[in-house]
Amino acid sequence: QSVLTQPPSVSGAPGQRVTISCTGSSSNIGAGYDVHWYQQLPGTAPKLLIYGNSNRPSGVPDRFSGSKSGTSASLAITGLQAEDEADYYCQSYDSSLSGSNVFGTGTKVTVL
Protein backbone atom coordinates (compact mmCIF):
# COMPACT_ATOMS: atom_id res chain seq x y z
CA GLN A 1 0.00 0.00 0.00
CA SER A 2 1.62 3.20 -1.23
CA VAL A 3 1.83 6.25 1.01
CA LEU A 4 2.17 8.61 -1.97
CA THR A 5 -1.11 9.22 -3.80
CA GLN A 6 -1.36 10.11 -7.48
CA PRO A 7 -4.40 10.45 -9.74
CA PRO A 8 -4.95 7.19 -11.68
CA SER A 9 -5.09 8.98 -15.01
CA VAL A 10 -4.77 12.33 -16.73
CA SER A 11 -5.25 13.16 -20.38
CA GLY A 12 -4.70 16.00 -22.78
CA ALA A 13 -4.59 16.90 -26.43
CA PRO A 14 -1.25 17.30 -28.21
CA GLY A 15 0.31 20.62 -27.31
CA GLN A 16 -1.62 21.00 -24.08
CA ARG A 17 -0.25 21.14 -20.55
CA VAL A 18 -1.01 18.43 -18.01
CA THR A 19 -0.02 18.12 -14.37
CA ILE A 20 0.28 15.10 -12.10
CA SER A 21 0.06 15.50 -8.36
CA CYS A 22 1.83 13.39 -5.76
CA THR A 23 0.38 13.76 -2.27
CA GLY A 24 2.29 12.55 0.74
CA SER A 25 2.47 13.34 4.44
CA SER A 26 4.64 14.70 7.22
CA SER A 27 6.76 11.52 7.27
CA ASN A 28 7.86 11.73 3.64
CA ILE A 29 7.46 14.75 1.35
CA GLY A 30 6.43 17.02 4.23
CA ALA A 31 9.53 15.99 6.19
CA GLY A 32 11.69 17.58 3.51
CA TYR A 33 12.69 14.48 1.59
CA ASP A 34 13.22 14.98 -2.12
CA VAL A 35 10.74 13.77 -4.71
CA HIS A 36 11.84 12.05 -7.90
CA TRP A 37 9.78 11.15 -10.95
CA TYR A 38 10.01 8.19 -13.32
CA GLN A 39 8.47 7.60 -16.72
CA GLN A 40 7.52 4.10 -17.82
CA LEU A 41 6.74 3.78 -21.52
CA PRO A 42 4.58 0.78 -22.46
CA GLY A 43 6.47 -2.50 -22.19
CA THR A 44 9.70 -0.93 -20.99
CA ALA A 45 11.58 -0.35 -17.75
CA PRO A 46 11.01 2.92 -15.91
CA LYS A 47 13.40 5.77 -16.57
CA LEU A 48 14.45 8.66 -14.33
CA LEU A 49 12.63 11.80 -15.45
CA ILE A 50 13.07 14.34 -12.63
CA TYR A 51 15.37 14.13 -9.61
CA GLY A 52 15.67 16.28 -6.53
CA ASN A 53 12.17 17.75 -6.96
CA SER A 54 12.90 19.78 -10.08
CA ASN A 55 16.10 18.68 -11.84
CA ARG A 56 16.16 17.04 -15.25
CA PRO A 57 18.80 14.45 -16.16
CA SER A 58 20.58 15.18 -19.42
CA GLY A 59 18.48 14.14 -22.38
CA VAL A 60 15.11 14.81 -20.74
CA PRO A 61 13.25 17.53 -22.66
CA ASP A 62 12.53 20.78 -20.84
CA ARG A 63 8.83 20.13 -21.46
CA PHE A 64 9.00 18.15 -18.23
CA SER A 65 9.23 20.07 -14.98
CA GLY A 66 8.81 19.24 -11.31
CA SER A 67 7.97 21.15 -8.19
CA LYS A 68 7.36 20.49 -4.52
CA SER A 69 5.43 22.33 -1.84
CA GLY A 70 4.49 21.22 1.65
CA THR A 71 3.38 17.60 1.61
CA SER A 72 2.89 17.44 -2.18
CA ALA A 73 4.80 17.49 -5.41
CA SER A 74 3.80 17.94 -9.03
CA LEU A 75 5.03 16.95 -12.45
CA ALA A 76 4.06 19.16 -15.37
CA ILE A 77 4.26 18.27 -19.03
CA THR A 78 3.91 21.22 -21.38
CA GLY A 79 3.48 20.87 -25.12
CA LEU A 80 2.18 17.33 -24.70
CA GLN A 81 3.37 14.93 -27.40
CA ALA A 82 2.18 11.48 -28.46
CA GLU A 83 5.39 9.91 -27.18
CA ASP A 84 4.62 11.18 -23.67
CA GLU A 85 1.86 8.60 -23.34
CA ALA A 86 3.17 6.51 -20.44
CA ASP A 87 2.86 5.75 -16.75
CA TYR A 88 4.46 8.20 -14.36
CA TYR A 89 5.53 7.51 -10.78
CA CYS A 90 6.71 9.78 -8.02
CA GLN A 91 9.12 8.47 -5.38
CA SER A 92 10.40 9.71 -2.05
CA TYR A 93 11.68 8.45 1.28
CA ASP A 94 9.48 7.72 4.26
CA SER A 95 10.85 7.87 7.78
CA SER A 96 7.89 6.00 9.29
CA LEU A 97 8.47 2.78 7.33
CA SER A 98 11.68 1.73 9.06
CA GLY A 99 13.41 4.07 6.66
CA SER A 100 12.31 3.03 3.22
CA ASN A 101 11.82 4.45 -0.21
CA VAL A 102 8.24 4.65 -1.40
CA PHE A 103 6.66 5.02 -4.82
CA GLY A 104 3.47 6.81 -5.72
CA THR A 105 0.45 4.91 -6.95
CA GLY A 106 1.22 5.83 -10.55
CA THR A 107 -0.56 7.93 -13.18
CA LYS A 108 -1.39 6.94 -16.73
CA VAL A 109 -1.04 9.86 -19.14
CA THR A 110 -3.13 9.55 -22.28
CA VAL A 111 -2.62 11.80 -25.28
CA LEU A 112 -5.99 12.32 -26.94
Add this chain to the structure above:
Amino acid sequence: EVQLVQSGAEVKKPGESLKISCKGSGYSFTSYWIGWVRQMPGKGLEWMGIIYPGDSDTRYSPSFQGQVTISADKSISTAYLQWSSLKASDTAMYYCVRYGDYMDVWGKGTTVTVSS
Protein backbone atom coordinates in the same frame (compact mmCIF):
# COMPACT_ATOMS: atom_id res chain seq x y z
CA GLU B 1 28.14 3.24 -20.76
CA VAL B 2 26.65 2.65 -17.33
CA GLN B 3 24.31 -0.31 -17.40
CA LEU B 4 22.69 -3.00 -15.32
CA VAL B 5 22.20 -6.32 -17.08
CA GLN B 6 19.66 -8.66 -15.54
CA SER B 7 19.31 -12.40 -15.90
CA GLY B 8 16.65 -13.92 -18.11
CA ALA B 9 13.03 -14.80 -17.54
CA GLU B 10 12.22 -17.60 -15.12
CA VAL B 11 9.29 -20.00 -14.88
CA LYS B 12 9.07 -21.85 -11.58
CA LYS B 13 6.66 -23.93 -9.53
CA PRO B 14 5.37 -22.95 -6.09
CA GLY B 15 7.78 -23.98 -3.37
CA GLU B 16 10.85 -23.84 -5.60
CA SER B 17 13.82 -21.59 -4.90
CA LEU B 18 15.18 -18.94 -7.22
CA LYS B 19 18.06 -16.48 -7.46
CA ILE B 20 18.06 -13.77 -10.12
CA SER B 21 21.01 -11.52 -10.90
CA CYS B 22 21.94 -8.00 -11.90
CA LYS B 23 25.41 -7.23 -13.25
CA GLY B 24 26.68 -3.68 -13.21
CA SER B 25 29.18 -2.24 -15.65
CA GLY B 26 30.59 1.11 -16.70
CA TYR B 27 30.96 2.46 -13.17
CA SER B 28 32.43 1.62 -9.77
CA PHE B 29 30.06 -1.11 -8.60
CA THR B 30 31.12 -0.79 -4.97
CA SER B 31 30.35 2.95 -4.81
CA TYR B 32 26.59 2.87 -5.37
CA TRP B 33 23.70 1.07 -3.73
CA ILE B 34 21.79 -1.46 -5.85
CA GLY B 35 18.06 -1.69 -5.23
CA TRP B 36 15.28 -4.03 -6.31
CA VAL B 37 11.81 -2.99 -7.43
CA ARG B 38 8.81 -5.26 -7.98
CA GLN B 39 6.05 -4.66 -10.49
CA MET B 40 3.21 -7.15 -10.39
CA PRO B 41 1.20 -7.64 -13.61
CA GLY B 42 -0.73 -4.48 -14.42
CA LYS B 43 0.31 -2.81 -11.15
CA GLY B 44 2.61 -0.11 -9.88
CA LEU B 45 6.18 -0.06 -8.62
CA GLU B 46 7.09 -1.39 -5.18
CA TRP B 47 10.39 -0.81 -3.40
CA MET B 48 11.87 -4.06 -2.06
CA GLY B 49 15.26 -3.18 -0.62
CA ILE B 50 18.84 -2.21 -1.29
CA ILE B 51 22.38 -3.40 -0.82
CA TYR B 52 25.68 -1.53 -0.77
CA PRO B 53 28.10 -3.87 -2.54
CA GLY B 54 31.08 -2.17 -0.94
CA ASP B 55 30.31 -3.60 2.49
CA SER B 56 27.11 -5.65 1.88
CA ASP B 57 25.03 -3.36 4.09
CA THR B 58 21.46 -4.46 3.25
CA ARG B 59 18.11 -2.85 4.04
CA TYR B 60 14.66 -4.19 3.29
CA SER B 61 11.28 -2.57 2.89
CA PRO B 62 9.06 -3.79 5.75
CA SER B 63 6.76 -5.42 3.18
CA PHE B 64 9.57 -7.65 1.90
CA GLN B 65 11.60 -8.29 5.06
CA GLY B 66 11.83 -12.04 5.54
CA GLN B 67 10.30 -12.76 2.14
CA VAL B 68 13.41 -12.33 -0.02
CA THR B 69 17.18 -12.12 0.38
CA ILE B 70 19.31 -9.48 -1.32
CA SER B 71 23.02 -10.15 -1.72
CA ALA B 72 25.97 -9.09 -3.83
CA ASP B 73 29.32 -10.39 -5.06
CA LYS B 74 31.50 -7.35 -5.60
CA SER B 75 34.23 -9.44 -7.22
CA ILE B 76 31.97 -9.92 -10.24
CA SER B 77 29.94 -6.70 -9.89
CA THR B 78 26.71 -8.62 -9.46
CA ALA B 79 23.76 -8.26 -7.13
CA TYR B 80 21.18 -10.93 -6.46
CA LEU B 81 17.57 -11.30 -5.37
CA GLN B 82 16.68 -14.67 -3.91
CA TRP B 83 13.62 -16.62 -2.80
CA SER B 84 13.75 -19.84 -0.78
CA SER B 85 10.17 -20.90 -1.46
CA LEU B 86 8.28 -19.17 -4.24
CA LYS B 87 4.56 -18.46 -4.15
CA ALA B 88 2.19 -17.73 -7.02
CA SER B 89 1.98 -14.17 -5.68
CA ASP B 90 5.69 -13.69 -6.46
CA THR B 91 4.79 -13.61 -10.16
CA ALA B 92 6.03 -10.21 -11.30
CA MET B 93 8.66 -8.22 -13.15
CA TYR B 94 11.68 -7.43 -10.99
CA TYR B 95 13.94 -4.49 -11.78
CA CYS B 96 17.34 -3.75 -10.32
CA VAL B 97 18.33 -0.10 -10.04
CA ARG B 98 21.44 1.90 -9.28
CA TYR B 99 20.59 4.04 -6.28
CA GLY B 100 22.37 7.12 -5.06
CA ASP B 101 19.76 9.55 -3.80
CA TYR B 102 17.49 8.39 -6.61
CA MET B 103 17.27 5.54 -9.10
CA ASP B 104 19.25 6.80 -12.04
CA VAL B 105 19.95 3.55 -13.88
CA TRP B 106 17.46 0.72 -14.34
CA GLY B 107 17.94 -2.81 -15.58
CA LYS B 108 15.54 -4.08 -18.26
CA GLY B 109 13.85 -6.34 -15.74
CA THR B 110 13.53 -10.07 -15.07
CA THR B 111 10.11 -11.69 -15.42
CA VAL B 112 9.39 -14.32 -12.79
CA THR B 113 6.38 -16.56 -13.33
CA VAL B 114 5.34 -18.95 -10.57
CA SER B 115 2.71 -21.44 -11.60
CA SER B 116 1.88 -25.05 -10.91
